[in-house]
Amino acid sequence: MRIDLHTHSTASDGTDTPAELVRNAAAAGLDVVALTDHDTTRGHAEALAALPSGLTLVTGAELSCRIDGVSMHLLAYLFDPEEPALLAERELVRDDRVPRAKAMIAKLNELGVPVTWDQVARIARGGSVGRPHVASALVELGVVRSVDEAFTGNWLADGGRAHVGKHETDPFEAIRLVKAAGGVTVFAHPAASKRGHTVPESAIADMAAAGLDGIEVDHMDHDPDTRARLRGLAGELNLLATGSSDYHGTRKTVALGEYATDPEVYGEITRRATGAFPVPGAGGA
Template sequence: MRIDLHTHSTASDGTDTPAELVRNAAAAGLDVVALTDHDTTRGYAEAVAAVPEGLTLVTGAELSCRIDGIGLHMLAYLFDPEEPELARERELVRDDRVPRARAMVGKLQDLGVPVTWEQVARIAGDGSVGRPHVAEALVELGVVPDVSGAFTPDWLADGGRAYVEKHELDPFDAIRLVKAAGGVTVFAHPLAVKRGEVVPEDAVARLAAAGLDGIEVDHMDHDEATRTRLRGLAGELGLLATGSSDYHGSRKTCVLGEFTTDPEVYGEITRRATGAFPVPGTGGRD
């Protein structure tokens, strides 16, 4: 059983539509895929309608958080998308995305980069605009070789020359809100050091004490030594250890199913969730 619990569609910063994503997941040989767009559930309806037979869809989101000045992402699975307090917080984060992206464009222009808001808006399309869209604009202009190359201190990494802060959840509040909505929380790529400063292990322990369910261990931004370290930390703190591709379509080099989650861990996630249930495919429709 192959399970990928972290993917993105055009509802945020992926390049596959939600329908294309679930079809591509099935074609890649996955049995379960989670749709976890940034701070939004906008892709749910399209994805649910298109789930092919043989694939199960897990609904979720990747929530933008910050602790002690350090950004982190919290994967939330199988929560009730209509729960009002969590929905309100997601809306606050989404509403801040456009002014933030415009401010990053302004900083890049001050640095001599001929990027425009119109270019970034075209790349984002109907998705929730974010740093990857600005990064892709830099790729188009030949400023950096690829999207990952834009996430450096020279450009868009946390604290970088063109970085702009946005509204983000306190992760303790995120855990509380997701649990109140019947969901399950997993700390995404916690030691992805190439993205910037990471949360120290003592903070992860505090999150675990507050009800965090798991940490994403097997991820493209974690080398083998890091994965071993995180697996040990998960064991010490009693956390679930997941694996995922963090698929963004053609925007990143990762592929669906590049890393996967153990079926027993997936089973525990579904047992803990009460806000929503996995959606088995019935053939889908266009």
């Protein structure tokens, strides 16, 4: 059984539409895929409508959080998307994305880069605008060679020359909100140091005590030694250890299913969830 619990569509910063994503997941031989766009569930309906027979969809989102000045992402699975408090918080984060992107564009213009809002909006294709769309604009303009190269101190990384902060949720509040909506929480790529500062293990322990369910261990941004260390930490803290591709379509090189979650861990996630349930495909359009 092949299970990938972290993917993105054009509803946020992926390049596959939700329908394309589930079809590609089935073609890649996955049995279960989670759609976890940034701070939005907007792609779920399209993914469900197109869900192929033999593939199960786990609905979710990747929530933007910040603790002690460090940005982090929290994967939330199988929550009630209409629960008012969590919905209001997601909307706060999402509504901050457009002014943030425009402020980054202004900084880039000051640095002599001729990026425009129209260009970034075109790249976003109606999805929730984020830094990867601005990064893709820099690639289009030939300023950098890749999206990863845009996420450096020279450009868009935290503290970089064109970086602009955004509204981010306190992770303890996010855990509380997701739990209240019947969902399950997993700390995404907790040791992805190439993205910037990482959260200390002491803070992960505090989150575990507050109800965090798991940490994403097997991920493209974790080398083998890091994965081993995180697996040990998960054991010490009684956290679930997941694995996922963090697939973004052509925006990243990782393939669907390149990293996967153990079926027993997936089963425990579904047992803990009460806000929503995995949906088996019946042969979508």
